[in-house]
Amino acid sequence: xxxxxxxxxxxxxxxxxxxxxxxxxxxxxxxxxxxxxxxxxxxxxxxxxxxxxxxxxxxxxxxxxxxxxxxxxxxxxxxxxxxxxxxxxxxxxxxxxxxxxxxxxxxxxxxxxxxxxxxxxxxxxxxxxxxxxxxxxxxxxxxxxxxxxxxxxxxxxxxxxxxxxxxxxxxxxxxxxxxxxxxxxxxxxxxxxxxxxxxxxxxxxxxxxxxxxxxxxxxxxxxxxxxxxxxxxxxxxxxxxxxxxxxxxxxxxxxxxxxxxxxxxxxxxxxxxxxxxxxxxxxxxxxxxxxxxxxxxxxxxxxxxxxxxxxxxxxxxxxxxxxxxxxxxxxxxxxxxxxxxxxxxxxxxxxxxxxxxxxxxxxxxxxxxxxxxxxxxxxxxxxxxxxxxxxxxxxxxxxxxxxxxx
Ligand SMILES: *Cc1c(COP(=O)(O)O)cnc(C)c1O
Numbered sequence: 001x002x003x004x005x006x007x008x009x010x011x012x013x014x015x016x017x018x019x020x021x022x023x024x025x026x027x028x029x030x031x032x033x034x035x036x037x038x039x040x041x042x043x044x045x046x047x048x049x050x051x052x053x054x055x056x057x058x059x060x061x062x063x064x065x066x067x068x069x070x071x072x073x074x075x076x077x078x079x080x081x082x083x084x085x086x087x088x089x090x091x092x093x094x095x096x097x098x099x100x101x102x103x104x105x106x107x108x109x110x111x112x113x114x115x116x117x118x119x120x121x122x123x124x125x126x127x128x129x130x131x132x133x134x135x136x137x138x139x140x141x142x143x144x145x146x147x148x149x150x151x152x153x154x155x156x157x158x159x160x161x162x163x164x165x166x167x168x169x170x171x172x173x174x175x176x177x178x179x180x181x182x183x184x185x186x187x188x189x190x191x192x193x194x195x196x197x198x199x200x201x202x203x204x205x206x207x208x209x210x211x212x213x214x215x216x217x218x219x220x221x222x223x224x225x226x227x228x229x230x231x232x233x234x235x236x237x238x239x240x241x242x243x244x245x246x247x248x249x250x251x252x253x254x255x256x257x258x259x260x261x262x263x264x265x266x267x268x269x270x271x272x273x274x275x276x277x278x279x280x281x282x283x284x285x286x287x288x289x290x291x292x293x294x295x296x297x298x299x300x301x302x303x304x305x306x307x308x309x310x311x312x313x314x315x316x317x318x319x320x321x322x323x324x325x326x327x328x329x330x331x332x333x334x335x336x337x338x339x340x341x342x343x344x345x346x347x348x349x350x351x352x353x354x355x356x357x358x359x360x361x362x363x364x365x366x367x368x369x370x371x372x373x374x375x376x377x378x379x380x381x382x383x384x385x386x387x388x389x390x391x392x393x394x395x396x397x398x399x400x401x402x403x404x405x406x
Contacts, residue, residue: 001323001326001327002327003327003328003397006323006324006327006328006393007393009320009323009389010320010388010389010390010392010393011389011390013316013320013389014388014389014390017313017388017389018309018313019305019309019310019313019384019385020388022301022304022305022385022386023385023386023388025043025044025045025301025385026041026042026043026044026234026385026386027041027042027043027044027047028041028042030367030369031366031367031368031394032367032368032369032391032392032394032395032398033369033386033387033391034368034369034370034379034380034381034382034387034391034392034395035369035370035371035379035381036231036232036234036347036381036382036383036385036386036387037208037231037232037347037348037379037381037382037383038231038371038379038381039230039231039237040211040230040231040232040233040234040235040236040298040383040385040386041234041383041386042234042236042294043234043294043297043298043300043301044297045297045300046234046236046293046294046297046298048297049293049294049296049297050290050293050294053289053290053293054290057069057070070287070289071266073095073287073289073292074094074095074096074283074287074292075094075278075279075280077095077292077295077296077299078093078094078095078242078279079091079093080299081093081095081210081233081242081295081299082217082242082244084299084302084303084307085210085211085215085233085302085307086206086210086215086216086217086225086244087214087215087216087217087218087219088217088218088244089218089247091247091278091279092217092218092244092245092246092247092250092279093242093243093244093279094242094243094279094280094282094283095229095240095241095242095287095292095295096240096241096242096243096282096283096284096287096288097240097241097243097284098238098240098241099130099205099207099226099227099228099241100130100134101241101257101284102226102241102242102243102282103130103131103134103174103203103205103226104134104137104138104256104257105243105255105256105257105282105284106203106224106226106243106245106253106255106282107121107134107135107138107172107174107203108138108141108142108255108256109253109254109255109256109282110171110172110201110203110223110224110253111138111139111142111144111171111172112142112253112254112256113201113252113253113254114171114172114201117168117169118168118169118170118171118199118200119142119143119144119145119169119171120144120145120146120147120167120169120170120171121135121138121139121144121145121146121147121170121171121172121173121174122146122147122149122162122165122166122170122172122173122174122200123135123146123147123148123149123173123174123175124148124149124150124151124157124175125148125149125150125151126151126153126156126157126179126181126182127174127175127176127179127180127205128176128180128205128207131174131176131205135174144171147165147170149161149162149165153181153182153337154182154184154337154338154339155184155339156179156182156184156185156186156339156344157175157186157191158186158187159187159190159191159194162191162194162195163194166194166195166198166200167198168198168199170195170198170199170200171200171201172200172201172202172203173191173195173200173201173202173203174202174203174204174205175191175202175203175204175205176204176205176207176208177204177205177206177208177209177213177215177346178206178207178208178209178212178213178346178347179208179346180207180208181337181350181373181377181379182337182338182339182350183208183318183338183339183345183346183347183348183349183350183379184338184339184344184345184346185209185213185339185343185344185345185346188204188215188220188222189216189219189220192204192220192221192222192223193220193221196221201223201224201249202222202223202224203223203224203225203226204217204222204224204225204226205225205226205227206225206226206227206228207226207227207228207231208231208232208346208347208348209227209232209346209347210227210228210231210232210233210242211231211232211233211234211298211302211307211310212232212310212311212314212346212347212383212384213307213311213314213346213347214307214308214311217244217246218246221246222244222246223245223246223249224243224244224245224246224249225243225244226241226242226243226244227241227242228241229241229242229291229295232347232383232385233295233298233299233302234294234295234298234301234383234385235291235292235294235295235298236291236294238288238291239291239292239294239295240287240288240291240292240295243279243282245279245282247278250278250279250281253281254275254281255281255282255284257284257285258273258275258284259283259284259285260285261280261283261284261285261286261287262275262276262280262281262282262283262284263275263276264276264277298385301385302385305384305385309384310384310385311384313384314346314347314382314384315342315343315345316389317347317382317384317387317389317392318338318342318345318347318348318349318382319342320389320392320393321349321380321382321392321396322336322338322340322349324392324393324396324397325349325351325396328396328397328399328400329351329353329396329399329400329403332353332400332403332404333353334351334352334353334399334403335351335352335353336349336350336351336352337350337351337352337377338350338351347381347382347383347384348379348380348381348382349379349380349382350373350377350378350379350380351377351378351380351399352376352377352378353376353378353403354376355403355406356372356376356377356378357372357376359378359399359402359403360372360378362402363395363398363399363402366398368394368395368398370395378399380392380395380396
């Protein structure tokens with residue numbers, strides 16, 4: 001491959017892209033945005049809907065909007081998210097809180113429901129900081145032990161690695177579906193089954209897979225899951241997260257932040273907490289309604305695009321990013337720190353070089369925006385709804401120019 005043939009192939013891939021229409025549904029001007037895995041771009045419709053809610057639902061309907069729509073919104077939007085992106089039947093997904101708080105609530109609920117003698121939480125050292133910290137805090141609150149997996153940073157958590165940690169003292173295993181550093185995709189169905197065979201419960205963090213991969217939670221018989229609203233879901237900064245609890249478990253779990261909005265009859269305002277029906281019991285206080293509105297717009301786009309088409313494009317974008325890196329950057333000593341096999345890679349490709357901290361700073365100045373991850377990684381975030389193949393090539397070529405100028 002040469003630069004020219006990469007250019008030709010980027011142009012061909014963009015011309016044949018079944019999601020090319022979708023780029024125009026997003027606002028903002030940027031030369032090359034490769035960070036949609038950290039903060040998705042705003043759907044144009046998000047601003048329109050937010051303005052309408054402020055003007056009409058909030059402005060004119062005022063408090064009546066709680067009865068008319070807001071009280072039900074966390075559950076209705078959760079069901080829609082579940083149907084379009086999680087393979088989750090209705091009644092198992094709720095929107096609310098940050099990922100951190102939702103993770104805390106579901107993990108604590110699972111730990112508290114564990115049978116006597118099961119007092120270990122399994123998690124891996126490569127997991128996202130908040131996941132590791134929450135596991136440690138719940139373990140210390142409840143007198144549980146943390147059993148750490150030490151995966152290869154690129155190869156990720158495999159069933160073989162997990163097998164050694166599973167024993168009859170394990171209560172919960174919590175893992176990321178897609179690793180935030182390498183983009184490695186864990187084998188969710190196999191691991192879920194493996195955890196069940198060991199008599200434990202699994203809690204998947206879907207932050208880097210929701211809105212990107214065709215996640216099938218019900219098919220895999222997953223117990224619990226959480227995920228982020230502002231990455232591939234394009235819900236905007238601080239968009240609320242979601243929690244998924246399999247229907248068969250809901251009545252057996254009690255979450256720790258027992259506020260009035262999760263009560264069986266919130267407006268009775270009675271003494272003592274009793275859990276609401278279904279997923280309502282996993283809510284706590286007043287949900288962030290305004291912060292949910294952009295998600296209604298991005299889910300419309302995801303519905304139109306279809307999750308399978310989105311995940312196909314993610315694979316092609318990743319393959320192209322790796323091809324461009326091999327062609328233009330390998331000579332500068334850049335290595336690929338993500339799986340090369342399509343099925344094992346999520347929505348970003350991480351590449352490594354000692355100069356990348358400085359290179360990232362210069363890229364940002366030039367309006368080319370990937371992100372930097374310690375110690376020497378650039379993550380090329382590939383968001384199928386918005387990222388073009390031309391944009392990927394522009395970013396990789398810019399990195400090559402900066403490296404050759406050094
Ligand atoms: C982005 C991300 C989070 C973010 O948690 P917040 O509470 O939204 O800040 C958590 N876990 C993983 C794996 C993530 O990638």
